[in-house]
Each structure stands twice: as structure tokens, then as C-alpha cells.
Amino acid sequence: MTSQHSAPAKVILLGEHAVVYGLPAIALPLSHVRAYADYQISESPLKVWADTRPDPLVQWTHITSCASNPLAAMIRLTAEHCAVSDLKGDIVIRSDIPVASGLGSGAAVSAALGRAVAAIAGQRISDCDLNALVYEVEKLHHGTPSGIDNTVVVYEKPVYFVKGKPIQSLDVSSPIHLVVADTGVAASTRDAVAHVRAQLEAQPPPTQDLLDGIGALVRQAHPLLKSGPIERIGSLMTRNHELLQTLGVSSRALDDLVAASIAAGAYGAKLSGGGRGGNIIALTNERRRPSVEAELIRAGAKRVLSSTLLPKAIRA
Numbered sequence: 145m146t147s148q149h150s151a152p153a154k155v156i157l158l159g160e161h162a163v164v165y166g167l168p169a170i171a172l173p174l175s176h177v178r179a180y181a182d183y184q185i186s187e188s189p190l191k192v193w194a195d196t197r198p199d200p201l202v203q204w205t206h207i208t209s210c211a212s213n214p215l216a217a218m219i220r221l222t223a224e225h226c227a228v229s230d231l232k233g234d235i236v237i238r239s240d241i242p243v244a245s246g247l248g249s250g251a252a253v254s255a256a257l258g259r260a261v262a263a264i265a266g267q268r269i270s271d272c273d274l275n276a277l278v279y280e281v282e283k284l285h286h287g288t289p290s291g292i293d294n295t296v297v298v299y300e301k302p303v304y305f306v307k308g309k310p311i312q313s314l315d316v317s318s319p320i321h322l323v324v325a326d327t328g329v330a331a332s333t334r335d336a337v338a339h340v341r342a343q344l345e346a347q348p349p350p351t352q353d354l355l356d357g358i359g360a361l362v363r364q365a366h367p368l369l370k371s372g373p374i375e376r377i378g379s380l381m382t383r384n385h386e387l388l389q390t391l392g393v394s395s396r397a398l399d400d401l402v403a404a405s406i407a408a409g410a411y412g413a414k415l416s417g418g419g420r421g422g423n424i425i426a427l428t429n430e431r432r433r434p435s436v437e438a439e440l441i442r443a444g445a446k447r448v449l450s451s452t453l454l455p456k457a458i459r460a
């Protein structure tokens with residue numbers, strides 16, 4: 145019998161890059177875009193497959209010889225956490241989340257895989273423990289991650305995140321309508337984070353000012369999420385995008401999609417995630433959403449999806 149675990153994609157509403165240096169950021173799960181781990185217990189040593197490939201991606205029998213492979217690392221860490229030295233079964237990974245696109249694909253695959261490995265070990269892993277393991281694997285993906293991606297993906301809740309501080313989940317006063325548009329350009333978060341670090345080392349005061357400016361926008365947005373008006377967050381997002389541009393992590397394709405969404409009536413827009421490619425997010429409302437989506441496609445977006453975050457009272 146096949147069972148399944150999964151984890152969602154994420155977007156960063158405001159605050160990426162600055163969050164690596166201890167400033168706050170706000171991130172939201174995209175619950176309808178997910179990574180899945182379908183699993184089955186068997187009599188043979190664990191093998192992990194991709195639904196798109198004929199050969200296994202990782203085998204339990206080789207787990208220690210591929211230490212830098214994020215999937216192998218996630219399996220090994222989860223097995224250690226569960227205190228098992230033997231795992232038998234098959235896991236098939238599939239994901240609707242484009243890779244290297246700022247939507248947390250690596251964290252979501254790790255989270256779904258960790259839950260499936262724990263289930264094969266006959267255990268249920270808590271979100272808190274899973275979050276710590278996925279964070280370890282994020283270090284392989286990104287070098288020096290803040291921990292925001294694993295947190296929002298594992299807990300699947302909107303978060304106001306400050307590195308090293310207790311997680312604050314968020315509620316919103318009215319629905320948040322986002323359009324997420326993909327440049328189709330894959331980009332490495334590790335490289336973008338390394339670029340910002342190099343810039344901070346080469347030019348400390350102006351770079352720190354940019355990061356502090358991003359943190360200030362997040363602090364302004366926080367009460368607006370709770371009590372509105374939500375539209376005012378749009379201009380904070382656009383300002384955040386401009387600061388990310390100055391930091392050197394935007395691209396022509398991202399800038400074009402941001403401009404197109406605003407021209408079509410979005411309240412504001414920005415790149416989301418590491419940048420240099422990947423996705424933008426545009427804040428809109430239900431009425432304007434179709435024209436924002438259409439304009440983004442016309443401006444060259446390779447994929448557009450919409451997401452609405454509802455207040456808890458409506459979700460419940």
C-alpha cells in the first residue's frame with residue numbers, strides 16, 4: 145500500500161537577504177503548490193526515486209558515500225533522529241515546485257522526504273524536529289541560510305521570522321491575493337547570498353543601510369497584515385524590490401515582470417527568494433487579478449499562479 149507525505153512551496157512577502165543578517169522577514173506557504181513523497185514499506189533496502197527517472201536517486205546501501213547529496217543527507221539525518229540503522233522501502237519524490245526559482249523547492253522536498261523516512265521507520269516526526277533537520281540540509285543547498293524557508297515550509301503557516309528567535313506565526317485581517325510569476329530562469333540562491341555577503345564585506349556601510357532599509361519595510365508591513373489596509377503593503381513590496389535591485393540580486397526579467405504587474409493594476413510587486421531569476425510576487429485584489437495575470441503572461445512570464453491567504457477566521 146502506498147502512502148504519502150507532502151510539503152508546500154513558499155514565497156517571501158518581504159525581507160529576503162536581509163533576513164540572513166538577523167533582520168525580520170515575512171513568508172507565506174503556497175499550499176496548493178507542493179512536493180510529495182509517496183512511500184511504501186518493502187523487504188529491500190530503501191531506494192528513493194524521482195517520478196521522472198528510471199534509476200534511483202539515492203539508495204540506502206550507498207547513503208554514507210554521498211554525504212553532499214541533499215536527499216541522502218535528509219535520509220541519513222532522519223534515520224539518525226529516529227535511531228534506526230536499517231530502512232526498507234521505496235519513496236518516489238515528485239514536485240510541482242519549479243527548482244531554483246525562489247519557491248523553496250529544496251526545503252519542501254526535504255520536508256516531505258523526512259516525513260516519509262520517519263514513517264518507514266515506524267515513527268512520526270514533530271514539526272519542530274523536522275524543521276531542525278531540514279535546516280541542516282538547507283545548509284548544503286544554500287551555504288548560510290537564515291532558516292526562513294524550512295520554517296515556513298515545515299510549519300505551513302505564515303511567519304514573521306527573525307533568525308534564531310522563536311517562530312511567530314501570523315494572521316491576516318483580510319484576504320491577501322498574490323500572483324506569482326516565473327521568469328523561467330533558474331538561479332542559485334547560494335550564489336545570490338554569496339554576492340550579498342561579498343558586497344557587505346567590500347562596502348559595509350552602504351550595504352548594511354540597504355539591509356536595514358529592507359528590515360524597516362518588514363516592520364512597517366507587520367501591523368498592516370494584522371489590521372490593514374492590506375493595499376498599503378504593495379508599495380512596501382515595490383520599495384523592497386528597489387532595494388534588492390540596488391543590492392544586485394534582481395535581473396532584467398524580474399524587473400520587467402514587476403513593472404508589468406504594477407502597470408496592470410497590482411498594488412505592488414517584488415522578486416521573491418534569492419533573486420537573479422525565479423519568481424516575482426504581485427499583490428492584487430480579486431477584481432484586478434485576471435488582468436495582472438494576463439499582463440504578466442504578455443510580459444514573458446513562463447508560468448503564472450495565484451494564491452490567496454485567508455484570515456484564520458475564514459479558513460477555520
Ligand code: MEV
Pocket residue numbers: 156159160161162163164246248286288289290291292293333337416417418
Ligand atoms: C531564500 O528563499 C531567502 C534568502 O533570504 C536566503 C535565506 O534566507 O536563507 C535569500
